[in-house]
Every structure is written in structure tokens, then in C-alpha cells.
Amino acid sequence: MMEQPGYLLEPSFLRQLDRLQITSRRMASGARAGKRRSRHMGSSIEFADYRAYAPGDDLRQLDWNAYARTGKLFVKRFMDETDMHVSLYIDCSKSMDYGTPTKLSVAVRLAAALGYLSLHQFDYVSVFAIDGEVRSALRSLHGKGKVQSFFDFLSRLQPDGRGDLQQALTSGSAIHGKAGVSLVFSDFLFERGVEEGLSYLQAAHQEVILIHLLAAEERNPSYEGELRLIDSETGDYREIAMSPRLVDEYQVSMQAYQKQLASYAFGRGMHYVTVHAEDSLETILFRVFQQAGIIR
Amino acid sequence: MQWLALQYVWVSLIIPAILVLYLLKRKYEERTISSVLLWQQVLQIREVSRPFQRLRNHLLLLLQLLIALLLLLALIKPAISGEGMIAEHTVVVIDTSGSMGAKEGNVTRFQLAKKQAASLIEKLGNGQTMTLIEAGNVPRVLLSHSGDQDALLEQLNSLSLRYGTTDTLAALSLARAIAASVPGSGVMWFGDGAAGKLEDHALAGFTPDTFRFIQTGSSKENVSIGAFVTQPGQSGWIGLVRVDNHGAQKRQGTLMIYDVNHQLLAAKPFEAGANESQSLTVANLPASPAYEVVLDLAADGLMADNRQWSIPTASGTARVILVSPGGNRFLHEALKLRRIQVEIMTQLPSNITNTPDLWIFDGVVPEQLPPGNVLLIGPNKAASWLPFQGKTKEIRTLKTMDQTHPVMRYADFRQLHVNETARVAPMKDMKSLLQSGEVPLILAGNIEGRRSVILGFDLHQSDLPLRTAFPILMQNVLTWLTPVQSAPFEAGQPGSVMTIPLTPGAKDRSIVLPDGNKVELQESGTSFLFQVPEQVGLYRLEERMDGKITQRLFQVSMQEEEKDITPSRLQVEIGEEAPTKSASENSVRGINSYQTFTGWLILIALVILFTEWRVYQRGY
Numbered sequence: 001m002m003e004q005p006g007y008l009l010e011p012s013f014l015r016q017l018d019r020l021q022i023t024s025r026r027m028a029s030g031a032r033a034g035k036r037r038s039r040h041m042g043s044s045i046e047f048a049d050y051r052a053y054a055p056g057d058d059l060r061q062l063d064w065n066a067y068a069r070t071g072k073l074f075v076k077r078f079m080d081e082t083d084m085h086v087s088l089y090i091d092c093s094k095s096m097d098y099g100t101p102t103k104l105s106v107a108v109r110l111a112a113a114l115g116y117l118s119l120h121q122f123d124y125v126s127v128f129a130i131d132g133e134v135r136s137a138l139r140s141l142h143g144k145g146k147v148q149s150f151f152d153f154l155s156r157l158q159p160d161g162r163g164d165l166q167q168a169l170t171s172g173s174a175i176h177g178k179a180g181v182s183l184v185f186s187d188f189l190f191e192r193g194v195e196e197g198l199s200y201l202q203a204a205h206q207e208v209i210l211i212h213l214l215a216a217e218e219r220n221p222s223y224e225g226e227l228r229l230i231d232s233e234t235g236d237y238r239e240i241a242m243s244p245r246l247v248d249e250y251q252v253s254m255q256a257y258q259k260q261l262a263s264y265a266f267g268r269g270m271h272y273v274t275v276h277a278e279d280s281l282e283t284i285l286f287r288v289f290q291q292a293g294i295i296r
Numbered sequence: 297m298q299w300l301a302l303q304y305v306w307v308s309l310i311i312p313a314i315l316v317l318y319l320l321k322r323k324y325e326e327r328t329i330s331s332v333l334l335w336q337q338v339l340q341i342r343e344v345s346r347p348f349q350r351l352r353n354h355l356l357l358l359l360q361l362l363i364a365l366l367l368l369l370a371l372i373k374p375a376i377s378g379e380g381m382i383a384e385h386t387v388v389v390i391d392t393s394g395s396m397g398a399k400e401g402n403v404t405r406f407q408l409a410k411k412q413a414a415s416l417i418e419k420l421g422n423g424q425t426m427t428l429i430e431a432g433n434v435p436r437v438l439l440s441h442s443g444d445q446d447a448l449l450e451q452l453n454s455l456s457l458r459y460g461t462t463d464t465l466a467a468l469s470l471a472r473a474i475a476a477s478v479p480g481s482g483v484m485w486f487g488d489g490a491a492g493k494l495e496d497h498a499l500a501g502f503t504p505d506t507f508r509f510i511q512t513g514s515s516k517e518n519v520s521i522g523a524f525v526t527q528p529g530q531s532g533w534i535g536l537v538r539v540d541n542h543g544a545q546k547r548q549g550t551l552m553i554y555d556v557n558h559q560l561l562a563a564k565p566f567e568a569g570a571n572e573s574q575s576l577t578v579a580n581l582p583a584s585p586a587y588e589v590v591l592d593l594a595a596d597g598l599m600a601d602n603r604q605w606s607i608p609t610a611s612g613t614a615r616v617i618l619v620s621p622g623g624n625r626f627l628h629e630a631l632k633l634r635r636i637q638v639e640i641m642t643q644l645p646s647n648i649t650n651t652p653d654l655w656i657f658d659g660v661v662p663e664q665l666p667p668g669n670v671l672l673i674g675p676n677k678a679a680s681w682l683p684f685q686g687k688t689k690e691i692r693t694l695k696t697m698d699q700t701h702p703v704m705r706y707a708d709f710r711q712l713h714v715n716e717t718a719r720v721a722p723m724k725d726m727k728s729l730l731q732s733g734e735v736p737l738i739l740a741g742n743i744e745g746r747r748s749v750i751l752g753f754d755l756h757q758s759d760l761p762l763r764t765a766f767p768i769l770m771q772n773v774l775t776w777l778t779p780v781q782s783a784p785f786e787a788g789q790p791g792s793v794m795t796i797p798l799t800p801g802a803k804d805r806s807i808v809l810p811d812g813n814k815v816e817l818q819e820s821g822t823s824f825l826f827q828v829p830e831q832v833g834l835y836r837l838e839e840r841m842d843g844k845i846t847q848r849l850f851q852v853s854m855q856e857e858e859k860d861i862t863p864s865r866l867q868v869e870i871g872e873e874a875p876t877k878s879a880s881e882n883s884v885r886g887i888n889s890y891q892t893f894t895g896w897l898i899l900i901a902l903v904i905l906f907t908e909w910r911v912y913q914r915g916y
Contacts, residue, residue: 095330103330189331218330228324231332238332238339239324241354249338257334 008112008151013281017117020285020295022086024181024207049077085140085180086118086125087206090154093131093163094233095189099215099277106277106284107185107213108154113285114183115150117295119143126176127153130168131161139176162233165190169197179205183294187213188261191234195264202268209271209294212261216278219254221247304371310364318357359908363901370897375504385441385478387471388413389429390455391487391512393462394790394858398488398513398597405512406457409486412510416484417448427474428452431467431487433460433791441478458830459600460791461855462487464866472501482506488513489864499866513863517543518597520859521604522573523706524589525771526581533581533608536771537589538706538764541568542860549593551576555584556834556849566591573708575764584608586834586849601859605834605851614778617668619644620658626761627658627673630770636778653778659754669747669777674754675718681743683721691717692733699856703740703749703772704729707765714760717753726750740776749773788828788835788852796824802839802846810834810852828852 009017053062053073066074088111096104111127118125119141127150128137138153165186168174182201188194188210201208223242230237240246258274265272273292275284289295299305329335390413396406403411413428420426420443428438428451438451475481483506490513499507522538541547548567555561561581568574581587591602614636618627621642631638639652644662651667658673665681678684691714698704709730719735726743728736739750753760760766788794798805798817805817807826810833817824837848 098330187330189333191333215330221329223327226324228326229332229335230326230328232328232330234332236332237326238335240335240339246338250334253334253337257337 008155009109009116009281013113014116017113017285018120020117021121022084022114022118022123022181022183023293023296024084050074051077084118084121084123085176085178086114086123087176087180087182088115088125088127089169089174089182089184089186090127090129090157091131091163091165091184091186092129092135092157092159093161094159095163095187095231096213097159098187098232099217101277102159103187103213103215103277104157104159106275106281107211108157109281110211110275110284111183111185112151112154113281114295115141115154116147119147119150124178124180125150128168128174129157130163130165130174132164133168133171134173135161137173163190164192165194166192166197170200175201175204177204180207181209182206183209183211185211185213187218194261198268198270202270207270208265208268210261210265210273212258212272212274213277214254214258214274216276219251219276221250223247299372299374301371301373304368307368307371310368311361314357314360314364318354355911356908359904359911363904363908366897366901366904370894370901373894374897375893384423385425385427385475385481386416387427387429387475387481387483388416389431389435389467389471389483389485389487390452391462391467391485391489392430392432392455392458393487393490394457394459394600394854395488395490395598395861396512397457397459397600398515398518398861399595399599400512400514404457405488409510409512410452410455412512413452413486414449417445417452420445420448429467429471429474430455431462431464431485432458433463435463435467435470437470437474440474456830458791459832459854459858460789460830461857464489468499468866475506476501482508484508484510485866486510486512487866488861489866490858490861507866509866511863511865513861515597516862517545517547517595518601518859518861519543519547519549519568519591519593520598520601520854521589521591522708522856522859523768524587524604524606525706525768526587526606526608527771528608529579531580533583533587535562535578535581535587535589535606536767537576537578538573538708538768539566539568539576539591540573540859541570542862543597544570546570547593547596549591551578552590552592553578553581554588554590555582556586556588558588561587573764585847586851588834597861598859600832601854603832604853605849607849607851614654614774615639615652616654616656616774616778617641617652618656618658619660619662620656621660622658624658624673624755626755626766627656630761630767631656631774636774654774665744665746667746670743671749671751671773671777673751674757675720675750675752683723685719685721687716688719688735689716690733690735691715694730694732694737696730697728701727701729701740702776703738703769705768705772707768707772708763709765712758712760712763712765714753714758716757720750720752747777749777788826788850789855790828790830790832790852792828794826794828796826796837796850798824798839802841804838804840804845806838808836808838 050063050066051074053075057075061075063074063076066072090104090107090111092104096102096107115125115127122143125141125146126137126139129135136153138150141150163186165184165188184198184201198208198210225242226239227242228237228239262272271292271294273288273294275288279288285295390409392406396409397404400408417426423443425441425443426448427440427442428448430436430438438455439448442448471483471485475483483502485508487509488511489509519539519541522540524535524537526533526535528534535553537551539551546567546569548565551564551566552560553562561584562578564576564578566574566576585607587606587608589604589606593602596602616631616636617639618631619641620627623642628640644660648666654669654671655666656671656673659676661672661675661677661679661682661684663679672682675682675684694709694712696704696709714732714737717732717735717737720739723739723741723743726739726741726748728739730736730738735752737752739752740748742748755761760769807815807817809815809829810831832853833851835850835852837850839846
């Protein structure tokens with residue numbers, strides 16, 4: 001692809017990401033301690049509650065000040081800070097090589113940003129390049145030290161092949177077995193649909209976030225005349241006498257498809273966000289994603 | 297609905313051409329897009345990938361096809377029958393021939409034609425002019441290029457029916473010439489087309505746009521008197537009447553014979569089948585200078601032909617020698633009808649002492665012609681005066697060559713059958729009157745200075761003696777060959793010119809017309825060319841000779857062709873269509889003209905073209 005690894009994201013921009021993290025409706029339940037609040041009481045410094053001492057409790061957790069005041073033994077309870085698994089699925093099919101900038105480049109930069117902030121939060125990050133299958137993947141990256149290799153992986157991604165989200169997600173190699181957040185970057189233009197694959201993902205205890213990337217030309221095509229529209233992935237074509245009326249109908253069809261996806265996502269408790277590929281990264285992250293509650 | 301220019305129908309190839317162009321049309325501009333998935337959804341509703349669907353969904357194509365169709369229609373000129381003026385200048389021709397006197401309901405065809413023409417004159421628009429022509433025996437221009445409705449109506453009302461025949465060709469030529477002199481002229485012909493057969497090219501130069509025939513006739517039922525002759529019989533006079541039924545229904549009525557003073561002498565019922573003739577003989581008529589026969593029957597198409605006169609020929613005795621080796625009963629009977637002295641021989645006499653007026657050779661040919669006129673029946677060998685070339689049995693349809701010849705008059709040979717006839721080579725001064733193919737059956741003329749008639753066939757080899765035509769033919773032949781008995785006058789026809797022989801030395805000549813008017817003649821010669829007025833009936837020539845007034849009668853009757861009132865039409869050929877000028881056509885078309893609407897078609901095509909442009913702009 002495209003930019004040099006170092007320039008995937010500007011350093012100044014990266015600094016802005018340091019304070020952000022991906023939100024999750026469910027508490028993380030990682031095995032290692034992370035920076036994320038866990039649902040479980042743990043050993044972080046964040047106070048949560050008191051409870052009466054019972055034999056066997058860790059004596060280090062006794063609140064001696066409370067004993068001094070009340071003469072009763074209380075054990076302090078703290079929130080356990082833990083890590084989370086963030087999975088990034090990037091659709092690398094040929095159809096993503098469309099628009100200015102291309103949808104894939106936008107997807108890669110978004111994934112880079114989200115991956116970076118997750119690594120910064122000591123979350124586990126897995127990234128999957130998918131088309132008809134999982135083409136390549138980096139699994140369970142942890143810690144800031146993995147940022148470079150993560151960026152390297154992303155900058156090597158090239159658009160190619162015919163996309164099939166269904167087949168890619170259900171192939172087995174796309175699931176790591178740990179609950180977490182899965183973000184799917186795609187244009188969701190798959191012949192076989194997306195529902196089955198996404199359900200599969202959800203079944204693997206993933207909180208699924210759909211990032212629907214659309215190029216300006218796809219939303220508002222400025223076509224006219226007699227056109228043979230060729231599918232970039234399949235090579236199929238449709239001969240169309242283009243007319244404003246037909247374009248209107250296409251737009252209606254496109255909006256209906258977006259609505260259908262959003263409605264499906266809502267019904268299944270997924271996030272759905274439409275991203276305009278021509279928008280700047282800042283706009284997408286700090287406006288679109290924050291408004292949608294994907295990051296905070 | 298008619299198509300006036302079917303030769304342009306090949307332009308319809310433009311429709312498949314448009315379709316082919318549409319299907320093979322413009323090259324598509326290729327454009328790679330991310331996915332055709334959504335486009336496919338759109339196309340499922342508006343499927344444009346299959347040719348058939350394309351046709352259904354393409355308004356532009358449909359409009360183009362519609363325009364092509366309309367232009368094609370405009371080219372092949374659809375037309376419907378219409379009324380009204382043809383052009384800015386209309387030449388109106390009114391047929392005034394005898395058959396126009398036939399009744400159509402309560403009015404005659406002529407009155408109907410006048411009424412229709414009058415309504416046309418009343419509709420005359422501003423700037424439109426009309427030329428009025430009467431198509432009579434001689435066509436006459438009544439008023440030329442006039443837009444004055446009163447004057448036109450006056451001229452139209454002044455027209456009266458003539459009993460003669462219309463010279464259709466002359467009237468057409470006149471109308472064509474007048475129409476050609478003014479650009480944008482049309483001809484409207486009001487008539488029944490019953491008179492005369494037209495040549496195929498008669499209407500050349502006219503198109504359905506410029507010639508319109510207004511049919512005024514519809515009925516064809518008419519009974520007429522075909523022939524009426526009187527001759528002296530054993531006791532009193534014998535009248536022979538042929539009643540012709542031209543119609544398709546059997547008719548019956550009463551035949552009445554009056555004398556010159558209109559006293560009823562005899563009445564006899566008759567019945568004539570469809571398209572048949574019936575001959576009636578009325579005997580024992582008292583002597584009269586003239587006889588009038590009147591048909592009395594209900595609702596006849598044409599009344600004018602139900603009346604005819606006969607002026608008995610001057611009596612005299614002619615001497616006839618019949619040479620008949622085989623004997624001929626038919627001839628014997630036929631010759632008995634006349635007051636002639638017949639001498640019968642079985643072979644040629646060696647020497648003739650008393651020259652007869654007429655020789656009748658039946659089945660025998662003399663080497664040399666004896667003096668006297670000759671009737672030769674069934675020649676069987678050649679002679680110096682007769683180019684006999686053997687006999688033939690190849691008898692084809694009989695064709696009457698000259699119906700007006702005195703020998704042929706009133707005789708109808710249509711049903712005649714002949715088994716065998718002699719082939720006689722063309723002879724100088726002998727005219728063929730009836731022939732089968734090129735073989736003459738009846739010849740009349742002069743041979744070596746003798747009036748001669750040759751009947752090519754033996755009477756026994758034909759059914760002629762059984763036909764009505766036989767006594768009529770014999771009567772005609774004998775009258776023609778024995779000049780003693782020839783009638784003083786030929787019968788005349790209205791509108792024609794007839795030669796009237798005048799008595800040398802007579803004075804104060806005048807002709808009394810049937811309506812009682814008297815025409816004084818200033819002629820001093822021996823013959824007078826008389827322009828017969830439009831009256832049928834008995835005319836009387838009066839002459840003063842030696843202080844004594846002598847009267848001679850002659851009759852003027854309708855022409856034979858006008859008695860057949862079956863309407864026909866004058867039609868201009870359209871495109872490749874064959875001309876249909878059948879005189880026996882039963883169906884009668886009221887108005888035979890066409891109005892095209894090419895202009896409207898082009899206008900609609902233009903409106904659709906504009907719509908197509910709008911549709912194209914809006915991008916459907």
C-alpha cells in the first residue's frame with residue numbers, strides 16, 4: 001500500500017490518541033492486569049467498597065483506620081484494573097480500493113489509530129486482513145512495544161481478491177476465543193451478505209462494531225451516458241443507460257442498504273457507523289466515533 | 297380506408313432498422329466500480345440488460361418507433377371517403393343521359409344529382425370557384441370559374457334530362473382540360489356511370505385526390521321495349537314486340553298497343569324473367585299509320601323506355617327465288633311472314649327469264665351470280681365470287697361487330713349456338729356483322745354490285761331458327777335486300793343528327809314534334825340533316841305537294857344502351873390496384889372519393905418529436 005510505515009499516523013496525532021480508549025459495554029475480563037476497569041474486584045488502587053472481615057481474607061486488605069475508629073474489622077475492596085481484547089478486521093478485498101482516498105487506506109489509518117490507542121491502554125490487539133478468507137493476521141499484540149510491528153503489518157496491506165465476509169469470519173482462524181471488542185472495517189458489499197459471519201463473531205463473545213466505509217462516488221455517483229459498470233472484484237458488468245432517474249433510484253437503494261445494515265446491527269446489539277472515506281481522520285475519530293460512543 | 301401510395305410501403309423497413317440500430321447501438325463506456333451489487337438491485341426493478349426489457353422500458357425508442365410509423369403512414373397516404381369540395385376550383389360534371397331518368401325512390405337520379413350538386417354549390421367557400429359542365433351527347437360548359445352561387449344554381453336548375461347517351465370520354469376530356477388550366481383543380485362527377493364502357497386509360501391523368509365520382513344510382517330494375525315491328529299479316533297487321541328485363545327480378549305487366557290516335561287496339565299480359573327477353577306477337581291489328589306500344593307495369597326504373605312506336609313499312613311485293621336442294625322448313629316459314637312472292641327451287645335454273653328481286657341460296661353456291669340481290673345460307677364450296685375456305689367447328693364466343701347495321705338491328709345473338717360454319721376469307725365490300733374469333737358468321741355488303749348477305753352456317757347446324765332473333769333477322773335481311781319495302785325513315789335518337797329524305801318539289805315543309813311544336817324547314821334539296829331535339833316520340837314530317845299535304849311519320853326513341861340502368865362507377869386507379877369498372881356491379885358506392893390526412897400525421901409526428909426531445913432532456 002501507500003504511505004511509509006512511519007507516516008501511517010503523524011506523531012502529533014498519536015499523542016492526541018494517548019488519552020482515548022475504546023469503550024465496551026461489558027467489563028473486560030482479561031487474565032493480566034491492564035489499565036481497564038474490570039467488573040471484578042481486584043487489586044488496583046481504585047477504592048470500591050468495604051465488607052466485614054472473614055477468616056482467610058488477606059490481612060493486607062484490612063482497613064486499620066476503620067478498625068481504630070469502630071473496633072471492627074473491615075476489608076477494603078478495590079476495582080480490579082484489567083486488559084481487554086480488541087480485534088480489528090480489515091476488509092482488503094478489491095472493492096475497498098475505491099474512492100479518493102481509497103476506502104482501504106482510510107480503514108487502515110482508522111485501524112492504526114484504534115489499535116494504537118488500545119495498545120497504549122495495555123489492551124490486547126489482534127488485527128486480521130480479510131478478503132474471502134483471513135489473508136494474514138497479527139494476534140494478541142500487547143503493550144506499546146508492539147506498535148511498530150502493528151503499523152508495519154498495516155502498511156503492508158494491499159487490496160486484492162474477492163471479498164466474502166461470511167466465509168472469512170466463519171473460517172475459524174478469525175476468532176481468537178477471548179471476549180472483547182471486534183471492529184469490522186468494510187464496505188459490506190458482499191454477494192453472500194454479512195449476517196451469518198457477524199453472528200458468528202458475536203457468538204464468540206465479541207462486542208461487534210461495524211465501520212461502514214463509503215466513498216463519495218458510491219454515495220452520489222455522477223454517472224451519465226451509456227455505461228458498462230464493471231465489478232472490481234468479480235469482473236461482472238452491467239450495461240446501463242444512465243439517467244438522473246436511475247441514479248436517484250440507486251441512491252435510494254444505497255440508503256435502504258445502509259438502513260438495513262443499521263437496523264440489523266441495532267437488532268443484534270451491535271454498533272454501526274457509516275464513515276465517509278473522504279472525511280479527515282480527525283473528523284472520523286473525534287466526531288463520528290466519539291459521538292457514536294465507540295471511543296471516549 | 298384506402299392507401300393511396302402503397303408503393304412507399306418499403307419505408308416500413310425503417311422500423312426494424314431502428315430496432316437493429318437500437319440493439320446494436322452505441323458503444324458502452326466502461327467504468328470499474330467497487331461493486332455492481334446495488335446497481336443490480338436497481339436493475340432488478342428496471343431491468344435493462346435484456347433486449348426485450350429494453351424495448352419495454354425505453355420510452356425514447358417507443359417514441360422513435362411511433363414517429364417512424366406516423367411518417368410511414370403519411371407516406372402511404374391513408375385516405376377515407378369524404379364529401380365536400382375537392383379543391384379550390386371544382387369542375388362539376390352532371391350526367392344528363394337517359395339512364396339518369398331512372399327512379400331512385402320518389403325522385404330520379406337526375407334530380408338527385410342536381411340536389412347534391414346544389415348542396416355543393418351552397419357550401420362553396422370564400423375564394424372557391426366552380427365550373428359547371430353538362431355531360432350530354434355533346435359536353436357543354438354551363439358556367440366557368442364562377443364563385444357566384446346564385447348564377448351557378450340558376451344554371452344547374454336550367455339543366456334538363458336528355459334521352460340520348462352521354463359521351464363520357466368527351467366530357468372527361470373537357471373536364472380534364474379545364475381542370476388542367478387552373479392549378480389546384482378537382483373534378484366531381486355526378487352520375488350513374490351506366491352509359492357506355494370506358495377504356496382503361498379514360499381516367500388517366502386523374503388521381504383520387506382530383507377526381508371524385510358521386511354515384512346517384514342504386515337500382516338496376518328496368519323493363520324496356522327492345523324492339524317493336526309491325527308487318528302485314530293474313531288478316532290485319534301483326535305486331536312483334538320484344539320486352540327486355542334488365543333487372544334481377546322477374547317482372548310481369550301488360551303490354552298495350554295503340555294506334556296513332558291513341559286508341560287502344562290490343563292488350564296482352566307479359567312476364568319476363570330476370571335478365572331475359574320475351575317476344576310477344578299481337579295479331580289482327582287494324583291498319584294504322586303508326587302503332588304505339590306501351591308497357592304497363594308497376595314501379596319500373598325507367599319509364600321513358602316503356603313506350604315505342606312502329607311505322608309500318610310501305611307495302612309492296614317482292615319476288616324471291618329460294619334455291620334449297622335439301623329443303624328448309626325454317627326458311628319456308630320465315631318467308632311466309634312477309635308479303636313476298638316466293639318461288640322455290642331445288643337446284644339452280646339453267647336460264648332465268650324473269651329476274652327476281654332476291655336470290656336465296658340455301659346450301660348451294662352458284663358458279664356465277666345471277667342478277668338480283670343475294671342471300672347465301674350455309675355455303676359449302678368456293679366460287680369465283682366466294683373465297684370459301686372450308687368449314688370449321690371451332691366456334692368461340694360470338695361477337696356482334698355492328699349492332700347498328702340494318703341487318704342486325706333488334707336481333708340478339710347472345711344465346712346463339714352454332715355447330716359448324718363456313719370459313720370465308722375477307723371479301724371486299726362485305727362487312728362482318730357477327731363473328732366467332734376471326735371467323736365471320738354473318739356478312740353483309742356488296743358482291744359484284746349486288747346487295748348481299750351471307751349466313752355462314754346451315755340453319756340446321758344451329759339453334760338460330762328456335763330463337764327470337766331468327767324472325768327479326770329474316771325481317772331485317774329481307775327489308776334490306778328488297779328495297780321496295782325499306783322504311784322511309786330510320787329511327788332517330790334524341791340529340792343525334794338524322795338524315796330526312798325530302799320529297800322533291802314539295803313545299804312548306806315542317807316537322808311536328810311529339811309535344812306539338814312545329815319546326816319549319818327551309819330546305820329545298822332532297823334530304824335534310826335534322827338535329828333531333830331531346831324528345832322521344834312520334835315525329836311528323838309534313839310537306840305540301842301539288843296543294844296536298846302529305847304526312848310521313850318517324851319515331852325517335854331512347855338509345856338502347858340507356859335502357860340498361862345498372863349503375864357503374866368511374867374510378868381512378870389507386871396505386872397498384874387493378875381498375876374495377878364492372879358494369880354489373882351490384883353494390884353501389886355513394887361517394888367515390890378520398891380525403892387524406894397526411895398533414896395531420898406529420899403534425900402529430902412533429903409533436904411526438906418535440907415530446908421525444910423533452911423526454912431526452914429529462915433523461916428518461
